[in-house]
Amino acid sequence: MQVTETLSEGLKREYRITVPAKDLDGRIANRLEEIKTKVKINGFRPGKVPAAHLKRVYGRSVFGEILQELMTEANRKIVDDNKVKLAMQPKVSLPEEESEVEKVVEGKADLTYTVAVEVLPEIKIGDLKSLSVEKPVADIQDDEVNETLTRLATQNATYEPKDGKAELKDKVTIDFVGSIDGVEFDGGKGEDHPLILGSGQFIPGFEEQLVGVKAGDKKDVKVGFPADYRATDLAGKDAVFAVTVKEVAGANNAAIDDELAKKLGMESVDKLKEAVKDQIGSGYKQASRQRLKRSLLDALDATHKFDLPPTLVEQEFAQIWSQVEKELASGGDKVREGKTDDQLKAEYRTISERRVRLGLLLAEIGEKNDIQVTNDEVTKAVVDRARQFPGQEQMVWEFYQKNPEALAELRAPIFEEKVVDYIVELAKVTEKKVTKEELFADPDDDKAA
Template identity: 45%
Template sequence: MQVTETLNEGLKRGYKMILSAKDLDEKVNAKLKEAQPDIEIKGFRKGKVPLPLLKKQFGQRVLGEAMQESVDDAMKAHFEAKGERPAFEPDVKMANQDWKEGDDVEIVLSYEALPAIPDVDLKSLKLERLVAKADDAAVDEALKNLAENAQDFKDRKKGSKSKDGDQVVIDFVGKVDGEAFDGGSAEDYPLVIGSGSFIPGFEEQLVGVKVEEVKAVTVTFPEAYQAAHLAGKEAVFDCTVKAVKEPVAAEINDELAQKYGAEDLAALKTQISERLEMEYAGAARAILKRHVLDQLDEKVSFDLPPSMVDAEAKQIAHQLWHEENPDVQGHDHPEIDVTEEHTKLAERRVRLGLLLAELGQKAEVQVSDAEMTQAVMNQARQYPGHEREFFEFVQKNPQMRQQLRAPIFEDKVIDYVVELAEVTDKELSKEELEKAIEAMNDE
């Protein structure tokens, strides 16, 4: 196939390919001869059908196959010879739309080439890795939070009125049109005001009640209430208050530890310390990763495929718009303008994405099947009861698999870079680590 370059500007490429009618005809004949031994037509023995008859009967179909194969082979040979890879699927069009059998085939090929990525001396990177330990104060604070979450209730002073967050122990009888209804009565029911466990408007009316007080609570059942015979109807609940209790944090002792699955308080403290240090390590890694990317971004410069930058900028603009307009769930919204800031961020992401891909390829970084399975399992937990459907969706969706694979690959490349870089550990407090995270997020 004859190939002529028509465009070479930056990373944009254009070529005109001409497949001669003679070469195409020879390819058709070759494919027919290859299939001839297996073809049987009425009036001819198997394998003895004349080539002209085969060409008349199957020529058009084989012609299309031969043309597609010729173009595919020419493109493959072209990319191998040029040593280039397209940023996106190349645009391939037939130039002579009025083509008829016997004419040469003129193909127009255009694409944006991926740039050549310069080498980076990873050993020249100087990184600081933050290390924070879980001190006694942090463990005590976490214990206090656990105790508050495992709160108990104790009787308020005699004659005290209930407040939001208190627990009231009540007997109640619910009536609709003066008649009690099934499931509308209970005795010694412990209700936490503000818990939202009762019909909307019920709990708020119990704020300010005292022990032995009788309170008539009037509410209207929601229109979509599960019991159809009560939906939308007004009900009156006669409530007798038997106790008013205020919330108190549970005592920090072995009993609290056992509530959280630990053998005793010492074991719970150890678990908390380990969990906190895992959280600190995760935060410190996020900062280290940002420093790695910042330094790599400073060290490399190369042309970027415009289409990749444009697509990334549009995605960034779209994502930020939805973050600023959380009430809009779908895509029925005005066109979102791409700003210079969006484009600048897109250029950084594309540049670093291409660089990390190159580093990972050279280092032969692989994402194992086990790592992919774990990623799918983690994602599937977001769809309780539908895990099987999610697994099947991932199996059938290459794009989704790539979305799950990409962050794993990136993290492994970051690990590879850190291994080669000069890394200095710096110990700091939890508060200093939090400030470092805030500073990173504000950038």
């Protein structure tokens, strides 16, 4: 087998592969000899089929098998001889002319085909210890803890029917039927539905219109679905809900005491406060971690520049743009922000390049420092995912066991977080006190993260 480089342009390479007819014919002959005693052909005893006849019957199928082996060998030779890493599967261009293929199969011509590949760039990892990043942190305020406790108390309050008009925080039990232009729509109907006014359970404007109703009242509630509503067939449309009020109930005083704590499985109200503070703190830590990670990725992106495999960037862009088109089709004006398609594409192509660059860089850092994801970590991720689908855990488990690509999608973020942890240990991290609002505010260009 002869491998000749015919193109070297950036990260693109092309090679011409030539397999002499004699070598190919020898391989085919050896394979036919292997199957000679295993096949049954009418008119011939096992093992007595003439080689020429055997080749006429099985020559093409054996040629296909040998061709697959040859392509695998050629790809390995390209990688080993040139000491490169492939960015994706090689693109193979085989002879298309039937007469040319026939000559190759019959051993009358050499097999010649081309292989186009894109290789990964040489990545020189900078001094990770020189990276300086900020980690925003915020203190948990007592009023936030008290607000959460009040909400828990309200959610666990008892209600008693009352004769008067419904007020905010009262619970109304209603039947409702939603329609658009006089036609009922799927999912817009309910019976004996309990609704606490002011809870924000229904779309904006619905609950406010029920303030003042009494048991037995019927009322048409007119609302508009938000433009970014999850059901795209309803997004941005005006609807009318025919509501029948069956009961109005007022809440008893919701006390934050030991009784509430025990109802929630805690020993005392003090233990409940600790649990609430820990839960809020967990959210703060997660937000702080995400901000730190974003700062770290920004620093890595700014200090590492190298060529990117064009096809990887194109694939990443296609994936992002497909999602953007769906959002635009559903009225996502926030996505467009007054920009043309060309302007949006240029913006998202830059984001695609950033993602590919950081993905390659993190992979290189992980490989160079032997950072690995254990089977136990992947198993835990599968179990966590299965728990998101109550009653279907076994099906989810089997899906991941049978789909290596899906399993790799769970492994990738675990690997990324471990690499980030490694870099954080080396970098200079400075904590910066911020407010809660600053901690949870989205950066202007958060979509690039």
